[in-house]
Structure formats: C-alpha cells, structure tokens
Amino acid sequence: MRSPVVFDLDGVLVDSEPVWEEVRRAFVAEHGGTWREETQSRLMGMSTGEWSAYLAELGVRLPPEEIARGVVGQMAERYRHGVPLLPGAKEAVERLAAGRPLGLASSSPRALIDVVLEATGLGAFFGATVSTEEVAYGKPAPDGYLEAASRLGVDPSDCVAVEDSSNGLRSAHAAGMRVVAVPHPLYPPAPDALALAAGTAKTLEELTPDLVDSLPR
Template identity: 75%
Template sequence: MLGVVMEACVFDLDGVLVDSEPVWEQVRRAYVADHGGTWQPDTQSRLMGMSTGEGAAYLRELGVRLTPDEIAESVIDQMAERYQDGVPLLPGAREAVQRLAARFTLGLASSSPRRLIDVVLDASELREYFVTTVSTEEVARGKPAPDGYLEAARRLEIYPKDCVAVEDSSNGLRSAHAAGMRVIAVPHADYPPDDDALAIAWRVLPDLDALTVELLT
C-alpha cells in the first residue's frame, strides 16, 4: 500500500503525550465526592474530550452545588498542584515529538485548559516543537466536535486533509475525523476507546514508538 504524505501532525495531549487521565479521574472523582455528588460508571469516558466549561457543567449535573466557574477553577488548581510533582509523560512521548518535528509541522489540540497545557509543555520542555497549540477553551465546542482540530489547522495554515491527528479517546478520534484529518489511534490501556470510534482510525498503533516518519511518508 502506498503511503499518504502528510504536511502536519496534530497531537492530542492527555492520554497521548501525558498519562494524565488517571490524574484527572482521581482529582475529579475526589472533588465530586467531597462536594456531595455521585460519580457514575461512565463519567470518566464522558468527560474525556470535553472542554473545561463543559466538564465543569457536567460535574455540576452530578450533584456538585457550585457554579461551573468555581468547579473549573478548583479542579484546575488541583491538577496544576499535582503536576508540580512532575509531568507523567507517556513512554516514547518525547522521542515521538522530536522525531516527527524533524519532518513535519506540529500542532496540538487539547481539551485541557490553556493553563495546564502551558504547565505541561514548559515542564516537559516540549513547547519548542509545536508551531501552535489549541485549547478547547479557545473554540466554541469541545471534542467530539471538530472545532479544536479545525482551529489548529487554521493556525498552521494547512488544510485538515493534509494533517494527521494522534488521539487516544473516543471523543478525540471522532473530533479529528470530523475535522477531515486522518486519525492515528494510540489507545490507552486503561481507558480504551469505543469500538465504533476506533473503527474510524486510519491506523491503530500499540504505542508511540510505532509512530514514525516512515508511517506518514
């Protein structure tokens, strides 16, 4: 099969470069419990990909009796505090970013708030490799809507069809696909995407070590 030449690679952050989903779940689960809410079996999967505002509004639906702004601020504060102990990069994340940056234009489209994106990229010394980074705080809708990926492509001045996205979650895969990008899935073992979301991926890789320049050229 002939390879498909891409001009840009747009990474997700949480669950792709940073093993942050367990941290998000721990922080949010404890926060809901501490404020009298009830964590549901599908809560974590539903939250994956939501923007900051959408996630805060959803936690309020679970019974947290605070405003979405108050919820968002508290959760972000706790996440930033956890990151002070170190950013949990996933195996091969740094190498994958450096490897692809040598050949492609890189962007990032994340559901994390801008504050946490900046904390992670600065602490991990990965900021220099990304031409642009987009938080879903900066667009109208979070994942699975395509807004974040479309904005990343717009800022890169590259057509979405000439971009490949690297994702792990159901909402992320659907978002990048809806934007018209080819999607590479690198599923997280503890938070696997739904089968129907995985089916729309162009490639499914076992880990970031398999994400090579040759795959995209």
C-alpha cells in the same frame, strides 16, 4: 511538505487521564456529588466549560466556574510535582517534528497546557497549540482540530491527528484529518470510534514518520 501532525495531549503524550479521574472523582465526592459508571468516559474530550457543567449535574453544589477553578488548581499542583509523560512521548514528538509542522489540540485548559509544555520542554516543537477553551465546542466536535490546522496555516485534510479517546478520534475524523489511534490500555476507545482511525499504533514507539506518511488519503 510532509503531512502536518496534530497531537492530542491527555492520554497521548501525558498519562493524565488517571490523574484527571482521581482529582475530579475526589472533588465530586467532597462537594456532595455522585460519580457514575460512565462519568470518566463521558468527560474525556470535553472542554473546561463542558466538564465543569457536567460535574454540577452530578450534584456538586458549586457553580461550574468554581468547579473548574478548583479542579484545574489541583491538577496544576499535581503537575508541578512532575508531569507524567507517557513512555516515548518526547521521542515521538522529536521524530515527527523533523521536516513537518506539528500542532496540539487539547481538551486541557490553557493553563495546564502551558505548564506541561514548559515543564517538559515540548513547547519548542509545536507551531500551534489549541485548548478547547478557545473554540466554541469541545471534542467530539471538530473545532479544536480545525483551529489547530488554521493556526498552522494548513488544510485539515492534509493533516494527521494522533488520538487515544473515543471523543478525540471522532473530533479529528470530523475535522477531515486522517487519524492514528494510540489507545490507552486503561481507557480504550469505543469500537465504532476506533474504526474511524486510518492507522493504529500500540505504543508511541510505533508512531514513526513512515507510519504517518503511509496513511491512505
């Protein structure tokens, strides 16, 4: 069997990080908090419970549960008007789905994952999808990737992960997966995180079966 591939969602298949930043930044300002210079990079990869608690620490005067509902509701509304797939996302998934199982390990809440997969038609290609809501810890912990491998019925060490963020790269590497980095130009990963990748693709067009299968074990 060819190496199973486990995709991240935000920043890899969907150009959602700018949308997340816009929505959360506005929410923080509206509810009395203060956005910090490092906030966006810290939020990337956190589970819903983790980032909503972090926004409360920024001074948002609401319980984390209400913060999560408010932000996720606004994100879902944005997606209903169109999911911002990254160029080549659907084609990359289709290429890699031929002859190998695919999984998804996302920090997005389940509600948003399902909206994206249904709206884009990508759901048919994934044998397992995991939200970090469904595991103990979000990225950079390995929990989401380990759960995706478990649901696929494969060994994590046989898998290749596709990631863009620092926390995502650290998460997949900690799970024992080989990682292909596809850095987002607006949110590049930290050098030490990028160094964990076994391979790099500048764009999703470069994410080919040959690249995945050539990665050293």
